[in-house]
Each structure stands twice: as C-alpha cells, then as structure tokens.
Amino acid sequence: MIVAGVDIGSLTVKAVILRDNEVVATSTLITGDDAATAAKTAINEALKSLAERGMSVTLDSLDHIVATGVGRKEVTFAHEEKTDVRCDAVGARHIFPSVRTVVDIGAESCKVIRLSKKGRVEDFTANDKCASGTGMFLDVLAKVIGVGVEKLGELSLKAKKPAKISSMCTVFAESEVISYIHRKVPIENIIAGVHESIANRIFGMMNRVGVEKDIALVGGVARNVGVVKALEAKVGESILVPEGPQLIGALGAALIAAEACGTA
Amino acid sequence: MIIHYGYADGSGEYYLIVDTDKCDGCGRCVEVCPNDILELAPDDYGKVVVRVKDEFVNSIGYICPACKRRDERCENVCEHAAISYSW
Amino acid sequence: MVLVAGVDIGSLTAKALILEDSKIRAYAIIPTGVDSEETSKKVMNIALEKAELRLEDIEYVVSTGYGRVVVPFANKNITEISCHAKGAVFLFPSVRTILDMGGQDCKAIRCDASGKVLNFAMNDKCAAGTGRFFEIMAETMELPLEELGRLSLEATDAAKISSACVVFAKSEVLTLLRRGVDKKNILAGINEAVALRVFALLNRVGIEKDFAITGGIAKNIGVVRKVEEKVGLKALIAEEPQIVGALGAALFAKEALEQVKK
Numbered sequence: 001m002i003v004a005g006v007d008i009g010s011l012t013v014k015a016v017i018l019r020d021n022e023v024v025a026t027s028t029l030i031t032g033d034d035a036a037t038a039a040k041t042a043i044n045e046a047l048k049s050l051a052e053r054g055m056s057v058t059l060d061s062l063d064h065i066v067a068t069g070v071g072r073k074e075v076t077f078a079h080e081e082k083t084d085v086r087c088d089a090v091g092a093r094h095i096f097p098s099v100r101t102v103v104d105i106g107a108e109s110c111k112v113i114r115l116s117k118k119g120r121v122e123d124f125t126a127n128d129k130c131a132s133g134t135g136m137f138l139d140v141l142a143k144v145i146g147v148g149v150e151k152l153g154e155l156s157l158k159a160k161k162p163a164k165i166s167s168m169c170t171v172f173a174e175s176e177v178i179s180y181i182h183r184k185v186p187i188e189n190i191i192a193g194v195h196e197s198i199a200n201r202i203f204g205m206m207n208r209v210g211v212e213k214d215i216a217l218v219g220g221v222a223r224n225v226g227v228v229k230a231l232e233a234k235v236g237e238s239i240l241v242p243e244g245p246q247l248i249g250a251l252g253a254a255l256i257a258a259e260a261c262g263t264a
Numbered sequence: 265m266i267i268h269y270g271y272a273d274g275s276g277e278y279y280l281i282v283d284t285d286k287c288d289g290c291g292r293c294v295e296v297c298p299n300d301i302l303e304l305a306p307d308d309y310g311k312v313v314v315r316v317k318d319e320f321v322n323s324i325g326y327i328c329p330a331c332k333r334r335d336e337r338c339e340n341v342c343e344h345a346a347i348s349y350s351w
Numbered sequence: 352m353v354l355v356a357g358v359d360i361g362s363l364t365a366k367a368l369i370l371e372d373s374k375i376r377a378y379a380i381i382p383t384g385v386d387s388e389e390t391s392k393k394v395m396n397i398a399l400e401k402a403e404l405r406l407e408d409i410e411y412v413v414s415t416g417y418g419r420v421v422v423p424f425a426n427k428n429i430t431e432i433s434c435h436a437k438g439a440v441f442l443f444p445s446v447r448t449i450l451d452m453g454g455q456d457c458k459a460i461r462c463d464a465s466g467k468v469l470n471f472a473m474n475d476k477c478a479a480g481t482g483r484f485f486e487i488m489a490e491t492m493e494l495p496l497e498e499l500g501r502l503s504l505e506a507t508d509a510a511k512i513s514s515a516c517v518v519f520a521k522s523e524v525l526t527l528l529r530r531g532v533d534k535k536n537i538l539a540g541i542n543e544a545v546a547l548r549v550f551a552l553l554n555r556v557g558i559e560k561d562f563a564i565t566g567g568i569a570k571n572i573g574v575v576r577k578v579e580e581k582v583g584l585k586a587l588i589a590e591e592p593q594i595v596g597a598l599g600a601a602l603f604a605k606e607a608l609e610q611v612k613k
Contacts, residue, residue, distance in 0.1 A: 033526065108519065130273045130477065131518035140518060168322065171478040171487065171517045204326025268472035268555055279472065279555065308433040309467070322476040
C-alpha cells in the first residue's frame, strides 16, 4: 500500500510518500506561479528517489493521494483534499503523541491549533492576511539586515540585549530595523528583537486559543532556532520541534490517505 | 463618545470599546486588569474616563483575549456596561 | 482681531495653520524630521513668515498629532481625532462621518453638528491603506506617487488583489507584473483592497451623511472613488485635505482663548 500527501504552500510544495505507514520518500520545491504542476513535480521527484532505491511506483499507481495547503484545490489528480489544520494536527500527533497545541509558522501564514487529549481539533486561529508572524516577516527583515534568512537563528543566539521592535506590521518594523542599523546596534541584537516580535504575535494567538501542553512548533520557520527560543521564553514552556518541520502538513495528509485505504 | 481602542489585522478585529458617556471614572476596571493596560485620564473634553494606555493599544489582540477565561475582567466589573470587546 | 494657531505633527508630515478670527490666514506643510521639536518650530516659522507675523503675535497655540506633546510653544495639546472632527465640520458643516487617511494610520470618526466626536476607531498598527502603503506600491510599479489615482481611473479590468497587507499586496503586484497585467488594472485592484479595509473601519463607527475624507490619501482620486462606491455616499474633500487636523487644533485654540478671556 503506497500513498502520498502533498502540501501546496504559498512558497513551497512538499510531498511525503508512505509505504505501510512508513515514510519512504519526501521532496520540497518552490511553488511558483503554477501550483498544480508544482504539486505533480513534487510527487514525481519523491517517486524518483524511490525508483533509485528499486521501488518503481508511478503517480497513477499510488493508492491514495491527499492534498492540503493553500493551493490544495488546484491539485486535480488528488483523491481528496483536507484542511491544513487537520493535516497539521494529524502529522504533529504522529511524531509527538502527547502534543495538545500545534503552532505552524509557514511562509505566508501562521496558525495555532488546540487538540483534545485524543487529538481532535478543539479550537484554532489562523492568520493568512497579514505578513506579521510569518516567514515573510523574517524574509523582509533579513534582507534589510543583509543576512541570509537561514543564518538568523544562529546569529540571534549571540545577542546580548535584544533590540525592541514595537511594530508588528512588517513595513513599520522595517523602518525600526533600519533606524537600529543606522544607530549601529549589533545585528544579532536586532535579529533577536525580530524573533521576539514574532514570538509576541504568536503568543497572542496562543492566548486566544488557550494553550495545553505539550506544545509543538511546525512549518518552515520552526527551523529557525532563534524563533523557537524566543517563543519558549514567552510561553515559559519547552517546545517540541520535529525533524523536517516543514513536512508535517504533507505527512499529515499522507497519514490521512493511508487511513482512507484502511491501513492505519 | 465611543472609542475603539485596538486595530484590525489579518486574523481579525481586536477592539476594546469604551463608551465615555457611560463611564463614571470609578476605576474598578483599572484595578482588575491583570496586565495593567488601563488608566483613568481626562478626555479631550475634560471628562475623566478610563482609557487604554497608548503603549498597549496595538497589542490588545495579544493581551486581552486571554481574559475571556476570567470572570473578573474589565467588561464584567463595570456597572454601567461602558466597556465591551469586538472579539 | 484674534490670532491663534494649530500645529499638527504627523508621522510623515507636519502642518501649522494660523487662524485670524475665523479665517485661515496662512498654513505650511513640511516633512516631519527626526527631531519632532525642531520640525514643529520650523513648520510654525514658515506659516508665520507667510502670514507676516511673529510667534509673539499668536495668542494661543494648540498642538495635535503623534508629536503633539513635544511642541514647545503650544499652550495645550488635543488628540488628532478631536481636531480632525472639529476641522472637518468647520469646512463642511453637514459632515458627520470622517475618514482620515494619513501617512501611517487610518481613522474613522463620527461626530455631531458641533464637531464633537461621538464614535471613533483608528488603525495605526498596520500600514494597509496608509500613505506608506501607496509609497511602496508606487515604488514597486515604478510610477510617480501622485499619478496613481489618475492612472487607476483608466483601468479597464481591475486586477484581483486579495490582501491589503503591504507585504502580501506587493508580492501579488509583482506576480501580476510578471504576467504582463496592465499597471492601471493593478492600481484599480489595489484601490479596491484598500477601500474594503477602510470600509470595515468606517462600519465600526457607523456611517452617517455627509461623509468627508481627509489626510494625504484624499488626494488620490482612485482611492476616493472606490471608497465612495463602498460607502454609497459622495465624499467631501477639502481643497487641502492635509491641513484639516491643524485647522481643528487652531479652532480649539480659539475656543480655549475665549474661555481664558472670560
């Protein structure tokens, strides 16, 4: 039994292939302007890596495909589509069965999901209309600071005193960052301030939904250790981060696909 | 005067709404606020009423919703129903 | 003859206005510098020069706007909300609802016939629908800021912009440009997104006629038309929509002076 989950995000498409509930292949690529083609390519990429290992499977022979993410409606070859909230919940619980709060920070959205003890979604809040608290916020500010977005996390750990960024709006925060740069504030302090600002925003969303332990952080931004630390400091709890946090939605979709085939 | 303190952003509208005609400046709401975001001050027409401190106006959506699980919150302790929320 | 002044220190521009009895004698608008106190002196001096007056001739000064507390020569400061209502009702006595679209914020105000504020909501947390928003859009599309309004009216098929968030709108605009969509149609889409956003703010306070738009964006005819469409009312716009706050401050100064004299 081979199934696939594909998560069409605003920036990247992620695919996860499961064989008998085991992850056997994954892939990530840029979404671009054509979500449907990107989704197909992502699954084919993952299948190619399977073929290299002697498992020959074609897209048409997959037993079940579940699509999720903002672009899920464009994936015409999927058998089913499921919301990001559901897929995040299923994916996160699979890795960390004790999780009750899932925070997902993606490229252009963020959400907080509260789960029951059994893993049912009890409440959630999402933001996809405003760049604050998303990966885009980090992207824009990293550019202004002049460092690659992947370096932000490590650099921020060296901060002695985070610079306070009072605006949540990316555009206003940008002006604050520029004025710190002009005043020669060390960039690690500025970056730490940027991370605190995201943490404040996310913490507010967590407050709205209500936080239950354990807490997991997923989505591409979870790879930024500075954001994880800032959020842990704000919440006062440790936060679980899975390996490949950006794949959790696609993993959830794949698990739902497997369930549909009766293997879970 | 009805004053909407707060903002709207991508995830919704977050306003703490004060009706200064109903507010008698008793200050009970200021006392119960666990985050100390309220104060009494004269408005532009000279009446002393409750207001949200400037530095908190743009964080209402992050601070205030946590109070929905508290019984003793500004909205509830006001005898004149001068305070309401948009969330 | 009574001479009073209003000084409005906004986030992007500072305005000073001198009132002689109930007539505008002179006004000045300059960009707000790093030092708001210096800016306030500078803008006041320009207005005084135009009026051929000295600061000593002015009997009462009211300051308003973001930087209202740092104006050293002000006798009193009043929030920009009250000043905008006062100024708008002075210019257009029938006005009951005012939308002020400034450099970094947006305000919706409902007032009574005397210009007293009844209900207001403001958004200065988010750059959507502010002057900053349009600056960035003009940059992204490589168009002069003051041309945006006029060009958008020539749109034949408005593009869909789903978000009023500056950052998201900018990336949507870049995608549309890559696809070769006409800039005029993109501009119309942007105006639609902004109009939707400010319409929600107006609905918070309730809309009553007549309706006026103040602030720098009132000069963008494309935005004004879209907002009018949503509101269903024609918008009254001052000849110089940026000085309405300073005018209101000067009117408050006049009232305060009359009180003092009594």
